[in-house]
Amino acid sequence: MTTGYVYDPVFLAHTKRGHPESAERLSAIMSELEDSDLKEMLVHVPSRAAEPEELALIHDITYIAQVKSLSQAGGGYLDMDTYVTPYTYEAAAKAAGSTVDLTLTVLDGKLDNGFALVRPPGHHALRFQGMGFCVFNNIVLAARVAQQQRDIERVAIVDFDVHHGNGTQPMTEEDPTILFISTHQYPFYPGTGGLHEIGKGAGEGYTVNLPLRVGVDDAGFVDLYREIVIPSLQRFKPDLMLVSAGYDAHWDDPLAGLALSLAGYAAISKMLVMAAETLCQGRIIFVLEGGYNLPVLRVGVANTFRALLNRNDFADPVGPSPYTPADLTEYIAEAKHIHDLNPK
Numbered sequence: 131m132t133t134g135y136v137y138d139p140v141f142l143a144h145t146k147r148g149h150p151e152s153a154e155r156l157s158a159i160m161s162e163l164e165d166s167d168l169k170e171m172l173v174h175v176p177s178r179a180a181e182p183e184e185l186a187l188i189h190d191i192t193y194i195a196q197v198k199s200l201s202q203a204g205g206g207y208l209d210m211d212t213y214v215t216p217y218t219y220e221a222a223a224k225a226a227g228s229t230v231d232l233t234l235t236v237l238d239g240k241l242d243n244g245f246a247l248v249r250p251p252g253h254h255a256l257r258f259q260g261m262g263f264c265v266f267n268n269i270v271l272a273a274r275v276a277q278q279q280r281d282i283e284r285v286a287i288v289d290f291d292v293h294h295g296n297g298t299q300p301m302t303e304e305d306p307t308i309l310f311i312s313t314h315q316y317p318f319y320p321g322t323g324g325l326h327e328i329g330k331g332a333g334e335g336y337t338v339n340l341p342l343r344v345g346v347d348d349a350g351f352v353d354l355y356r357e358i359v360i361p362s363l364q365r366f367k368p369d370l371m372l373v374s375a376g377y378d379a380h381w382d383d384p385l386a387g388l389a390l391s392l393a394g395y396a397a398i399s400k401m402l403v404m405a406a407e408t409l410c411q412g413r414i415i416f417v418l419e420g421g422y423n424l425p426v427l428r429v430g431v432a433n434t435f436r437a438l439l440n441r442n443d444f445a446d447p448v449g450p451s452p453y454t455p456a457d458l459t460e461y462i463a464e465a466k467h468i469h470d471l472n473p474k
């Protein structure tokens with residue numbers, strides 16, 4: 131397997147001391163790749179800043195200009211949680227453009243798959259507004275450019291970040307060519323992503339929200355993937371799979387309450403890579419979103435790279451969840467009913 135990644139030092143320049151979404155997150159990931167045997171096995175794809183016209187595929191031009199002028203003026207805030215520094219516009223434009231280029235490199239057959247190691251993250255970014263630490267919606271831009279510039283009709287976006295991708299959903303929910311599947315803690319920030327939000331208009335049925343109560347662990351996630359996520363992908367038949375990869379659903383994440391372990395994250399990463407193998411010639415790109423426990427984040431991302439490299443080994447120095455697992459039997463039955471996934 132040839133697995134690529136994008137990374138740029140400017141992603142570290144967008145940072146704020148004491149903020150959970152800080153440069154230390156990406157530094158920890160890069161040092162894990164250096165310290166393990168992984169980095170030498172990976173292909174670095176050059177970074178590129180998305181042009182405003184390209185960002186305008188998914189964002190309002192006044193919002194793009196607002197981020198640029200706020201950066202040029204020295205920084206500020208897009209909402210209570212989402213800071214802008216003098217480097218934020220460059221970092222966010224490069225995060226978006228580099229995610230696009232990694233995706234196109236895979237589609238051109240120069241790589242089998244990849245992981246965009248980008249900051250700031252993107253899945254909360256709305257058309258008119260950044261929020262939840264996110265500035266531009268990297269993953270939706272990659273999906274749109276793939277559809278416009280390559281022979282790609284159907285894109286599946288799977289989001290395993292603990293927070294609902296409330297930016298991704300409204301950008302895709304009326305479109306039957308993009309399947310959006312999200313597992314997330316609920317009720318929780320940002321408040322969206324209920325079980326009955328299934329898409330709108332022509333896109334009805336192409337949004338699959340799996341809102342989860344506190345405590346859903348490895349066994350629960352594997353059941354959800356086996357019963358709902360993978361069958362939904364099989365029915366959709368994507369030409370390309372993209373993953374909003376947040377590692378904050380880990381049991382020891384400081385911001386949230388789901389209970390995946392690193393072994394569980396490795397298992398669902400593997401299931402997604404294998405689904406891509408059977409459904410879309412292995413074309414899958416993971417895109418970094420959240421994850422705020424640094425020892426978890428660094429190893430979690432490394433384990434996903436191992437899955438991308440078609441390896442079966444993974445590391446879990448943090449261990450299994452100490453919490454009582456939630457029983458999902460009835461929940462899975464209801465979700466399968468809503469999405470018509472029961473056998474006829």
Ligand SMILES: [Zn+2]
Binds near residue numbers: 292376378
């Ligand atoms: Zn998150």
